[in-house]
């Protein structure tokens with residue numbers, strides 16, 4: 001564990017975030033089924049077709065996309081590094097999210113830190 005004053009590695013910092021993307025116009029139909037959390041390596045992500053809310057980050061050249069970022073609620077999963085409210089709820093896997101607990105439990109592999117994925 002790095003000292004508290006050290007900046008976290010970029011991948012951990014991004015995993016601490018929830019990303020919400022509002023998409024308007026013709027782009028909305030193309031991004032409806034995008035798994036934003038997997039694509040952007042965040043803990044959670046939502047794509048919402050519709051109007052861009054005030055306060056969302058936008059670029060002048062891309063007015064149909066608005067982005068909002070917030071801290072992810074919960075604890076960090078020691079396997080995938082996502083920060084999720086469900087971490088610690090799986091029996092026998094206090095440091096894992098439900099998805100990782102299921103994977104580790106089905107393989108009987110020892111629990112250890114790994115790259116996100």
Ligand SMILES: [Zn+2]
Pocket residue numbers: 077078079080081082096097098099100101
């Ligand atoms: Zn996990």
